[in-house]
Structures are given as C-alpha cells and as structure tokens.
Amino acid sequence: MPDAPRHEPTFRRRRARNWLTLGTAYATFYMGRYNLSVANFSMSREFGWSKADIGWILTAGFAVYGFSTVINGPLTDRFGGRRVLLVGTAGAAVFNLAFGLGSLFGAGRGSLLLGYFIAAFAANNYFQSFGACSIVKVNAGWFRLEERGVFGGIFGAMIQAGRALTMAVGPVILAHLPWRWLFFIPSLLLVAVWLAVWRNVRDTPEQAGLPTLETGDGSGELEGPVSFSYLLAKVFRNPLMLSLTLASFCIGFSRQGMDQWMIRYFEEFQRVRHGAPLFLALGWGAPMLGVVGGLLSGALSDRLFAARRPPVIFLFFVGQILFFLLLGRAEGPWAAVFAILGASLCINGCHGLLAGVATMDFGGKHASGSAAGLVDGAQYLAGALAGHWMGLLLDRQGWGVWGYSLIPSAAVGAVLMALLWNAKPHAEVAAATDPLGT
Secondary structure, three states: OOOOOOOHHHHHHHHHHHHHHHHHHHHHHHHHHHHHHHHHHHHHHHHOOOOOHHHHHHHHHHHHHHHHHHHHHHHHHOOOOHHHHHHHHHHHHHHHHHHHHHHHHHHOOOOOHHHHHHHHHHHHHHEEEEHHHHHHHHHHHOHHHHHHHHHHHHHHHHHHHHHHHHHHHHHHHHHHHOOOOOHHHHHHHHHHHHHHHHHHOOOHHHHHHOOOOOOOOOOOOOOOOOOOHHHHHHHHOOOHHHHHHHHHHHHHHHHHHHHHHHHHHHHHEEOOOOOOHHHHHHHHHHHHHHHHHHHHHHHHHHHOOOOOOOOHHHHHHHHHHHHHHHHOOOOOOHHHHHHHHHHHHHHHHHHHHHHHHHHHHHHHHHHHHHHHHHHHHHHHHHHHHOOOOHHHHHHHOOOOOOOOOOOOHHHHHHHHHHHHHOHHHHHHHHHOOOOOOO
C-alpha cells in the first residue's frame, strides 16, 4: 500500500484521536503511580513508619516495574500495543483500589500491613509497566522519524497533566480527605480510560482503515511478525541501545530520587502545610516546566541537531547537575522550589527524548516496544535505589544531603551522551533486514 499522506486531513484527525487517547491514558497511569509520593508522609504518621520503611514500598514497586518492562516489551511487540495497554489499565485500576483499601482490613501497624502495601504497590507497578511499552509501540507506527521529537514533546505535555493533578491536587485532597482517596480517584479514572482505549486506539494506520505509513526508521523492509531473535539483536545485543539504557538508569535515579521525596521534604523539613500556595506552585510548576523541557528538547533535537538525540540529552543532564547543586544549598522553601522546578525541566527534557523518542528511533517500529521496555525498565530499577536506600540515607544523614545525592547519576549520564554525540538511527538501517548478520 502507498505511504499514508501526512498532510491528508483524514489521517491527521485519526492520528490525533489515537494519541490524544494514549496521552490521556498515560496521564492517568501517572496519577496511579505518583500518588504514593503524596501519601508518603501521611502514611508514616498514621502507621509510625520511618522513611526507610516507606522506601521499601517504593523499592518493591519500582523493582517490579523495571524487571517487568524488560519482559513486557517483547510481549508488546508480539501482541500489539493496544491489547497490552488494555490489560495494564485494568490491572492498575484494581490494585490502586486494593492499595487504598489496605489499612481498612490490614492487620495492625506492623510488618504484615507493610507487607500488604508492598505487595499491592508491586502488583500495581507490574500492570503499570505495560503502559510505556504499549504507547511507544503504537506511536512508532503512526509517526515518521523527523516528526517524533516535536510530537514526543506534545505527548509529554499530556503525560505531565497526570503528574500535575497528583502533585497539585493531591495535597488539596489531603487537606480535606484521608490519604486513601489518592488511590480511589485514579482507580475510577482508569476504568474510564480503559473504555476510551478500547474504543479509540488502533495499533497502526492500516488497522484504522488508512494506508501504510513508512516511518523512515529502518524498519520498513520487514514484513509480518518479527522473531524473538530479531528483537534480541535489535535491542538486547546492541551496544548503542545498552548505552541509552544506562543513561536512562541515570535519569531514573535523579527523577525518582527527586519526585518521590519532594512532597515529604516540604511537609517534614520545610514545615509547609497541605493546601499552601507553595504546594500549588510546586504541583503545577514542576509538570508545566516538565512540558517545556519535553517540547524544548524535542524541537532542539529535530531542528537544530538534525534528529540527533544525544547532544540535547547531554545539555539537559548538565542542567540537572546545576539545579541539584542549588537544591543542596537552598536555605528556604521557595529557593528549594526554584531548584526543583529547574531540575524538573531538565529531567523531563532528558526523559522525553530518551524514553519516548530514541526508543522509537533505534528500536524501529518492529522493536520499539522492546526498546522502550529495556530503557524504561532501567529507569525504574534506578528508581528502586531511590526508594529504601534513599529513605535510609535521609533517616541517617538528614535532608541536607538530599540534593547533593542526586548529582552523581546526572554526571554519569552527561558523560554517556557526550560519547554518543553523533549517533543516529540511520546508521543501523543497513542491518534492519538482517540484524544477526546471517
């Protein structure tokens, strides 16, 4: 079939319907995953748990997420993004509800109840892990290589809406309702999202009754289902993909190390109350600047660096280092807000390009789910370190070390991207039809 006309109104409308639904779905996934960062301090006070105890819940969830994406990525490539997104949405709805209900029938305040929350959050994250793989997989079939940076930024803006609702509205909810509602509300929204995905999302333009779109990422030569040997060669035996994966690990530690603890930092260390203007500024400001970071990094990559992703990711890693230094030296709550907002812009600029765009570029539309699984999984394995071990560090050393502890990972990421400065997916087109060299 001929290449789908990019500027043909029917195609553009149908594509917008597809990715608007996907963006809404993933925004809701964020609400159902970042809600624990808002409930963090409230749960400690109710159950008498330390930061290290709460950190075990985070570590278990992110470790499961990280390992699951590596497995679920190839499954997504084999069975299609829409199908696995429906499975993930249903599971995330069930286990957000289960987490919120936990203390209502839990056994006291001891290790048994903590174990219940660990298991519920881990199960939620298993189903959440289908989200990134499936969405990248679907979008890889709908966007050309030269469009992906800008559209990745737009898509990231929609995702940040879920983060904004959690971070800005979450403290307001806590000012009026028990922390459990931070889990009940996303559970209900995920049910609505499941229905929207089922109705609106299709894996490819062909499934929506449109012509084939040649994406220009080196995967157009392959027809039909791909083998696991192809996926292994394209992603898991590719030194470039492994370097991107390590960079994603660095982003993950910075991102989760900041996001999962910053609400508690202001509650516990800066003594800011729920519903205060600072929380509104932080809750809306961090996601909005995350949107700016995603749009800016995508535009710079597409237009200034000719679709090269590493140079832009390098610049945003350097920005992280500078803002983490400011966070470490912040003496008041508003100075800390400024540093966190700047770091959020830089982190999401890196994350949007690496997890949402580079995985499509270097994985191709046939292996994009596997690439996204590997890259996103590494990010959440790093997030596991930012759970219990970050909590333990803060219990022992205090909040003064928090900002400085996030710098080394950003520095390693900057070095990796400097080494990959000129990498582009076109260099791999020649191997697309025979990745094993047979």
